[in-house]
Amino acid sequence: MLRYLTSGESHGQSLISILDGVPANIELNIDEINEELKKRQSGYGRGGRMKIEQDKINILGGVRGKKTLGGPISIEVKNKDYKNWESYMNPMSDVDLDSKKVSNVRPGHADLVGCLKYDFDDARNVLERSSARETASRVAIGAICKQILKYFDIEFTSHVVQIGNIKDKNLYEFEYIKQNVDKSQVRCVNKEVEDLMIEEIDKVKSNGDTIGGVVEIRVKNLIPGLGSYTHFDKKIDGELAMHLMGTQAIKGVEFGIGFEVANNYGSNVMDEISYDEKNGIRRNTNNLGGIEGGMTTGEELIIRCAMKPIPTLYKPLNSINMNTLESYQASIERSDNCAVTACSVVCENVVAFVICKYFLEKIGGDNLSDLTSNYNSYVKRLGDRGWKK
Template sequence: MLRFLNSGESHGKGLVAIIEGLPSNINIDIDYINSELARRQKGYGRGGRMKIETDKVEILSGIRHGKTLGSPITILIKNKDWENWKDIMSIEKKDMDESSIVTRPRPGHVDLAGAIKYNHRDIRNVLERASARETATRVAIGSIAKEFLKEFDIEILSHVIQIGCYREKCKEIKFETLRLAEKSPVRVLDRELENKIISEIDRAKKQGDTLGGVFEIHVHNLPIGLGSHQNWDRKLDGKIAQILMAQQGIKGVEIGAGFETANMLGSKVHDEIYYENNYKRTSNNAGGVESGISNGEDMVVRAAMKPIPSLVKPLKSVNMETKEEFEAQKERSDVCAVPAASVVAEHLIAWVIAKEMLIKFGGDDIKEVKRNYNEYMKYVSSR
């Protein structure tokens, strides 16, 4: 069973993750992981924290001479900003500075519900763990999953299709074209749209406001047969939706034509099948998944991210101690993090796909997994 556990607070000493269940002898490139962490930190509209942190991964266990050992992998990403927060976030018992205690919850954040649920006077005990800073470990974890998927020529790319009111026109996109998103500060393919979005982010910043948007992820070279229709918790599309909805700020997920299918006739929705050396489709409205199982087409997933709830001009709130009306707590944050969120989502999906590959093909060593995979692909081509 492939699984991970991560821990750490936004302004704590660092972020830690442990991965268990990866086969041995997978090639792992530390520079590649760090380059993926750098991608997460980019994007027009990011805040001051990105000027402080330059995320680098430190592997504490599970990898030797560039290859996985089959034992648990431990990852550490240090927080440079810890030096500025070591008194406020002290692990040792100290008298609290009353002025540093957060009691005004931000609308749209976990502050109020979390403080009540866990019985915290200081909301910082909640918001530090809820912060999207935690996604740095998930990108590192997903980067290792991507290294595993490279063994099977499975690749995952993303791009932004909407920020604020500006959206790309719907069109079929060739997988290779998605690489152009890396050249855009807002990760869009349309350069005219890029300029409009940058101007919109600038306007929101001047107004002390924030922006959300929509991004799209494509998974290329998936085999037929990942996931299962047998039980609800084994469905591939359900697992994809769950892990994306667990990403900070995500409020909606759709696969393939998604919500648009509600406006279409069945004859226009379902992808007709033909055979040319193997089974193919004339369209991909299903987004590569039918009834919880990958069907051999590219997986196409979109997610909607809400505007960040930390505002320079805060909304009205209540002081939890006095119950008096106050402006919500101000916290350092981004104006728009949709481009970064698309990068995080790539790695979350990579994790799910890697897990499904091991469920399907198993093995303690990468060569064993590949043997099982190759035998299965021979069987598929014979059907």
């Protein structure tokens, strides 16, 4: 089973990940992984930390000569800012516990509840791990998963469809998004809407505030049958929702037309099925976003995620000092005022991990040769039943 574990703090030495379950003989392209990490750091509205860090992956084990060995892959992403924080964050030396102590906790962040749970008097111990800096690890993991799935023509893309109240209501083809999204400062493929989004970010920043938005993730060339209807924890949409909701600042996930299913009749929501010799079995629409009964249908997967505004505000909200219980304004940590662009990259790679997990579970194989053979056998059987790739 494909699984991973991450470790590390925002201002610690490194972010470390272990990715287990990758078949042997998958050739990895380090430049493609680093490009995903670079995209995570880009975008209009990002903060000063992005000027310090230039994330690059360092693979410590599980790969030889660019090819996976079948064992756990250990991954490091160094924190360049650690040199400025070593006297506060060194794991095994005496450190300065007072200069960077955080007692004035931030509404909307993990600060207060984390300290209550783990019995800390310093929210630094919480915010260092709960920080969205950790998502660099998940982007690296997702980028590796994409390279596995590339052998089977499965493709991913994502874009920003809303920042604040500025929405892009147009529908786009997968290829149009993929070809144009990286040309935009806010990963919005509509130039007019992009300009309005940038204006909104500037306005929010001038007020010392933050802003959230909505990102859309698309996956193309999936096979039917990833996931299962047989039990709740085998449904692929359930697992996708869990992993996406487990991503910092995500407060909502929907598939296809999402909550609009509640505003319509079944006759307008369900995707009618057709068959012809050229295309095989197909849905005439894709309102359900490529998932039925907890399983992929083979149609394009469409997922949207709502990201809340970042809770670190430069005009801080009223809060308390958790140690004295006196009223204070919340602490300010260096932060973005809009990270929706980064969110689209993170969520795309989070989805890639889940898709890869279910793909490997369904197809099976300890190495690329067996995986390919099993995949071709499954696709042939589907073809005998009328589904065409």
